Amino acid sequence: MKSNFVFQNLCGTVYRQGNVIFTPDGNSVLSPVGNRVSVFDLVNNKSRTLPFENRKNISSIALSPDGNVLMSIDEDGRALLVHFRKGTVIHHISFKAKVNHVSFSPDGKYIAITHGHKIQVWKTPSHLVREFAPFELHREYTGHHDEVVNVCWSKTSRYFVTTSRDMTARLYTLNPLEGFKPKQFAGHRDVVISAFFSEDEKTIYTVSRDGAVFAWSAKRGVSAEDSDVEMDILDAPSTSASGANLALEHTVAYTRWGISNRHFFNQPGTKVVCATFHPKTSLLIVGFSTGVFGLWEMxxxxxxxxxxxxxxxxxxxxxxxxxxWLAFGAAKLGQLLVWEWQSESYVLKQQGHYYDMNTLSFSPDGQNIATGGEDGKVKIWNASSGFCFVTFPEHTASVSSVEFSKQGQVLFTASLDGTVRAYDMVRYRNFRTFTSPTPVQFSSLAVDPSGDVVCAGSQDSFEIYMWSVQTGKLLDILTGHEAPVCGLAFSPTGDQLASASWDRSIRLWSVFGRSRATEPITLSSEATSLAFRPDGKEVCASTLDGQLSFIDVEEGQIKSVIEGRKDISGGRKMDGRLTAANNAASKYFNSVTYTADGTCVLAGGSSKYIIIYDRQEGVMIKKFQISQNLSLDGTLEMLDSRKLTAAGPIDSIDLDGDNSDLEDRLDRTLPGATKGDMSKRKYRREVKTTCCRFSTTGRSFAACSTEGLLIYTLDELNNFDPFDLTLDLTPENILKQLQQEEWLIALIMALRLNEIKLVQVVYEKIDLRSIQLISRQLPQIYIIPFLNFVSKHLESFPHVEYDLLWISSILTAHGKHIKENKGQLAPTIRGLIRGLMNLEGSVAKLSDQNTFSLDYILSQIERNEKKPIDQNGLTELGIEVDI
Known part of the structure; x- marks a missing residue:
């Protein structure tokens, strides 16, 4: 069993807070998700989460104009400079203050950040070399009397406009100019949200929170020579020729700005929350506090x-x-939208669960993941793309369990609203609802392998209900437990049902036999979950004392026990009186599952760890930490005594009453409410795992955590592979080898460098006669990247025969290696099959079209043979006839 799982993607949460940005090409959107950044590819319909983590939740991000460097800043002002394409952290710095906004200059040489009532401009560090002190402060700008909220650069990178809570905007120059003083734009009656330059930089627009837009342009004066001619007034530093040239070169700086127009949105009862401007089209996009957005042409x-x-x-x-395209983020709903305003249609519309996820289930083919949340919604996510494509809102209370049928065509869900529902995964509808004779809350669910019987365990009556899926009728009620039934599972053979309860027992039921008698198997503590081994001969149960008990099904006895208290314990709560080692609340597993081959078990609980155990040896193989986000409770092992006050930890003190805005000071929460309602919550979210499951392929597993749906995989999906990189491995040397017809060396060097365009150039230059020889000599380590490239090339380019020759030669030369490592090569082979199937479909379609065309031409010829031959008529049909 391989254990080198790596983090692949974060689904279930698409936006939390901060700002969303587009990549320079406009094809992808970057969204902060907790302390991570997710990238949504709008063209290829895929999403990925960058592997780095900030210390706390991200408040602001910015991407350089060339798309190479990403700046990510958390709530405390700690920033990471990330190589965007590789996803690796290059440098880090702490600005030691909250940063509201960060922006790269259009030339990419400078970074401007808000620093309280000041603005700092730093020189952008190089992403190509490692430096001892990479961040160099260019200048610090002052003048505002309150917190600065936004920075906007001019397209020449010489000036920038800042807006502040002091209801003013200011114009600064990047470098000092003779006689220049920062310009102040005053007149607004509320916080100035944003300011923007027009395309020609002759107009500056300022937008305030109360819905006012001011247009600022040069003040008009009267010409000294002709009183009928108006001129723009410039504050020239001097009357000399050099001063005049300086004034013309820096027109924006020396212009005397004045209000030329005042506009108002006239949206009653709403505030402007965010705004952006597109200079080329002069479009002003504004988002309001009521969820309305608008576009205005300036x-x-x-x-x-x-x-x-x-x-x-x-x-x-x-x-x-x-x-x-316009991108919008709604923090309270966790919603991310991309809107194409010209066609008035959604390019992307994603929303996670409003609150925590409770449970998940992999589809039998491992392609989809179903999740159930506290908000009563059931969502289906695509495991490869990371997008949610179906949401079922029928449940009215928290969803406690979800299960796919063995064929994958039906999804069953159990909820605390007292219903079990069956959803058709072909038509995406709820076709059956199961209820009990008396209202109960269902806390567990199990589906027969045949898909004909579904069982649910109750939380209040301690009974197990069985229904027929075909008829929807209640078949039987199994009684015997004396506490809530927390876990149910059918054996893979379908002849037995295992149930776990808080009454410290597990029962094995022969549901299709005549006898309903069953003997309880006593556990050491209250059970929390259970799982069948894939061969059906063993059951694993987790208990409240941190143990994993393994029960032999035939003998009905506990064979072995794994003590996991020390492994799972970790993380101290902010207001906890006990240390992490002594806190019993985090010392047990609440979810357990077997791997696909049954050799290991995966377990997670109310802590920051997910653990894989070897079943035979009973030892821990690997421990995964699901998050390093200090904004979550239970991440730190030791509390920081510097943050302790006489009133308790400083993070636990509610500071909302100190906010400057009235709507932020208002307290609309329900007294004592923690979850299950739609009110605002004041307590810190805890880092924990509520459910973890392995995919049927065994190549990946998923976990429902506080951050979202975490997916870990064995498949290497990184774009950059630094294997055997040397200084002489350059594109020039590769092209030189290509000119010398050293096909194999050039191909290997291109695959090492992993530049797609370069690989394509080398690939298409290789001689047809050398394909078989190169295929036999290609090292096995390059088979996966090469086949991935060929499958994409097959879908995108018309060199069909050339690609088919390569595929045939590679499969013939390395068939044994591919068969021995079919698990590792499974994604590659699936991509290859998909490309070949698409090719087959297109060829078949083209053949059908040609067949229909020929049949039509022949039918016309037969028809004309009965008539005198008309050369002009045949020529019109496209047939050349020589008479």
Whole structure:
């Protein structure tokens, strides 16, 4: 059993807080998710989560204009400089203050950040070399009297405009200019949210929270020569020729700015939360606190359209470089939207669970994952793309368990609302609802391998209910437990049902036999979950004292026990009186599952760890830490005594009453409410795992955590592979080898460098006669990347015969290696099969079209043979006839 699982993706949560941004090409959206950053590829319909983690939740991100460097800043002002394409952290720095906004200059040489009531401009570190002190402060700018909220650069990177809570905006120059003083734009009556330059930099727009838009342009004066001619007034530093040239070169800096127009959105009872501007099309995009966004064309302030897209306020808005797509993030709903305003259609619409996930289940083919949440919704996620494509909202209370049928065509869900529902995964509808004679809350669920019988365990009546899926009728009620039934599982053979309860027992039921008598198997403590081994001969149960008990099904006895208290314990709560080692609340597993081959078990609990145990040896193989986010409770092993006050930990003190905005000071929470309602919550979320499951292929596993749905995999999906990189491995040397017809060396060097365009150039230059020889000599380590490239090449380029020759030669030369490592090569082979199937479909379609065309031509010839031959008529049909 391999244990080198690596983090692949974070699903279930698409946006938490901070700002969303587009990549320079406009094809992807970056969204902060807790202390991670997710990238949503809008063109290829895929998502990925970058592997780095900030110390706390991210408050602001920025991407350099060339798309190479990502700046990610958390709530405490600690920043990471990340190589965006590799996803690796290059440098880190602490700004030691909260950062509201960060922005790269258009030339990519500088980074501007808000630092309280000041603005700092830093020189952008190089992402190509490692430096001892990479961050160099260029200048610090002052002048604002309150917190700065936004920075906007001019397209020349010489100036930038800042907005602040002091209801003003200021214009600064990057470098000092003779006689220049920062310009102040005053007149707004509320916080200035954003300020923007027009395309020609002759107009500056400022947007305030109360819905006012001011257009600032040069003040008009009267010409000294002709009183009928108006001129723009410039604050020239001097009357000399050099001063005049300086004034013309820096027109923006020396312009005397004044208000030329005042516009108002006139949206009653709402506030402007966020705004952005697209200079090329002069479009102003504004998001309001009521979930409405609008587009206005400047400078005429013509409304293009307004639309309500959410029930909560829009927290962030971004526009792509082309101006076609708009991205919106709603923090309260965890919603991310990408809107194409010209066609008025959604490009992307994703929303996670409103609150925590409770349970998950892999589909039999491992392609989809079903999750159930505290909000009563059931969502289906694509494991490879990371997108949710179906949401079932029928449940009215927390979903406690979800299970796929063995064929994968039906999804069963159990909920605390007293219903068990069956969903058709072909038509995506709820076709059956199962209820009990008296209302109960269902806490566990099991489905017969045939899919004909579904069972659910109750939380209050301690009974197990059995229904027929075909008829929907209640078949039987199994009694015997004396406490809530927390776990149910059918054996893979379908002849037995295992149930675990808080009454410290496990029962094995012969549900299809005549006798309902069963003897309880006593455990050391209250059971929390159970799972059958894939061969059906063993059951693993987790208990409240931190043990994993393994029960032999035939003998009905506990064969072995794994003590996991020390392994699972970890993390101290902020207000906890006990240390992590002595806290019993985090010392047990609440979810356990077997691996696909049954040699190991995977277990998770109310701590930050997920653990894999070897079943035979009873030892821990590997421990995974699901999060390093210090914003979550239970991440730290030791508390920081510097944050302890007389009133308790400083993080536990509610500071909402000190906010400057009235709507932030208002307390609308329900007294004592913790979960299950739609009110605002004040307590810190705990890092924990509620459910973990292995996929049927055994190549990946997923876990429901506080952060979202974490997916770990054995398949290497990174774009960059630094294997055997040397200084002479350059594109120039590769092309030189290609000119010398050293095909194999050039191909290996291109695969090492892993530049797709370079691999394509080398691949298409190789001589046909050398394909078989190169295929036999290609090292096995390059088979996976090469076959991945060929499968994508097959789908995108017309060199069909050339690609088929390569595929045939590779499979012939390395068939034994592929068969021995079919698990590792499974994703590659599936991609290859998909490409070949698409090719087969297109060839078949083309053949059918040609057949129909030939049949039509022949039928026309037969028809014309009965008539005198008309050369012009045949020529019109496209047939050349020589008479």
């Amino acid at each position: 400078p005429s302030f013509t409304s293009v359209h307004t639309l309500s897209i959410s029930n909560e306020k829009i927290s962030s808005v971004a526009v792509s470089a082309s101006g076609e």
